[in-house]
Amino acid sequence: MNIEIIKTNAPKEKPDSANLGFGKIFTDHMFIMDYSREEGWKNARIVPFGRIELHPASTVLHYGSEIFEGLKAYRRADGEVQLFRPIENIRRMNNSADRLCLPQIDEDMAMEILTTFVECEKDWTPSAEGTSLYLRPFMFGNDETLGVHAVHNATFMIIASPVGSYYKEGINPVKIMIEADDVRAVRGGTGYAKCGGNYAASNRAGERAEQKGYSQVLWLDGVERKYIEEVGAMNVMFKINGEIVTPALSGSILPGITRKSCIEVLKSEGYTVSERLLSIEELEKAMEDGSLEEAWGCGTAAVVSPIGELAYKDKIFTVNGGKIGEVTQHLYDTLTGIQWGKIEDKFGWTQLVK
Numbered sequence: 001m002n003i004e005i006i007k008t009n010a011p012k013e014k015p016d017s018a019n020l021g022f023g024k025i026f027t028d029h030m031f032i033m034d035y036s037r038e039e040g041w042k043n044a045r046i047v048p049f050g051r052i053e054l055h056p057a058s059t060v061l062h063y064g065s066e067i068f069e070g071l072k073a074y075r076r077a078d079g080e081v082q083l084f085r086p087i088e089n090i091r092r093m094n095n096s097a098d099r100l101c102l103p104q105i106d107e108d109m110a111m112e113i114l115t116t117f118v119e120c121e122k123d124w125t126p127s128a129e130g131t132s133l134y135l136r137p138f139m140f141g142n143d144e145t146l147g148v149h150a151v152h153n154a155t156f157m158i159i160a161s162p163v164g165s166y167y168k169e170g171i172n173p174v175k176i177m178i179e180a181d182d183v184r185a186v187r188g189g190t191g192y193a194k195c196g197g198n199y200a201a202s203n204r205a206g207e208r209a210e211q212k213g214y215s216q217v218l219w220l221d222g223v224e225r226k227y228i229e230e231v232g233a234m235n236v237m238f239k240i241n242g243e244i245v246t247p248a249l250s251g252s253i254l255p256g257i258t259r260k261s262c263i264e265v266l267k268s269e270g271y272t273v274s275e276r277l278l279s280i281e282e283l284e285k286a287m288e289d290g291s292l293e294e295a296w297g298c299g300t301a302a303v304v305s306p307i308g309e310l311a312y313k314d315k316i317f318t319v320n321g322g323k324i325g326e327v328t329q330h331l332y333d334t335l336t337g338i339q340w341g342k343i344e345d346k347f348g349w350t351q352l353v354k
């Protein structure tokens with residue numbers, strides 16, 4: 001495919017890698033292409049990073065037709081830059097697009113776009129411990145009419161942001177609040193799609209949890225409010241009596257690539273991993289009788305995030321004495337080891353950027 005590249009004539013200074021934060025600094029360029037039903041994808045271009053112009057009636061502003069992805073480019077000790085399972089992000093984006101009636105992007109074409117863009121912005125990949133270049137592909141409906149229907153015009157973009165280490169002060173277990181009122185998603189809805197609307201609907205519970213000193217919300221299923229689903233922007237796993245348990249992908253849970261990778265690592269090492277229903281009663285019982293050994297969230301941003309405290313209604317439970325558990329630490333070391341090229345990638349998950 002033809003990707004036009006218009007380089008900036010005012011490259012920015014690269015930031016100090018000690019104070020990157022998350023998603024605050026953007027690179028010199030962005031990728032953008034347009035879609036129409038009649039012509040398909042067109043005008044693929046890499047242009048200087050900047051504001052975009054939208055028609056005030058643009059679909060995304062009124063009816064929320066938007067999906068996104070999140071993945072990282074990692075700088076290895078030898079200076080090379082690599083991606084982690086990017087094809088999984090591309091496939092998931094097409095699944096999300098299908099749910100939101102947004103257009104598909106051919107897998108090979110999407111991979112070419114992603115790698116061309118990352119090659120262009122590669123120098124922005126920081127090298128300090130735990131830092132990376134976060135890539136944010138996203139797509140939105142962009143019809144210039146208020147009519148409600150599946151979109152005829154869409155825009156696909158990728159922006160990139162050098163991000164700091166998630167764990168600057170070491171891995172500290174987080175406090176999580178189990179949400180008993182609001183729900184994130186229901187089966188048949190958009191829970192399995194990575195779409196902005198899911199986040200818009202989650203913010204209220206997230207705010208309430210934050211005010212009480214909790215860092216994220218653990219969602220229960222939307223029908224019975226009985227089964228564990230996932231944490232804010234992470235999937236969740238537990239070690240109960242030696243068994244690794246994670247909620248099965250029921251349609252209302254986001255199929256995380258970190259979740260999938262954790263399962264594959266653990267299974268390859270002989271652990272029993274059960275993807276099944278896990279009720280709040282079962283979890284409460286395991287917390288009360290001490291059989292809950294570890295709990296952690298998993299997602300691209302943090303990789304693995306140990307849960308040190310869980311609150312449900314008026315009860316507060318401490319997990320593993322508020323310390324990171326053995327399996328959690330092992331998963332963190334293994335996945336980050338593969339991502340930053342410190343250990344052998346026997347799964348073939350990494351892809352070098354030219």
Ligand SMILES: *Cc1c(COP(=O)(O)O)cnc(C)c1O
Pocket residue numbers: 070194230231232233234235254255256257258259298299300301
């Ligand atoms: C992105 C996301 C995850 C984690 O997915 P990864 O592919 O592991 O980064 C989990 N839950 C939600 C709601 C998400 O949006």
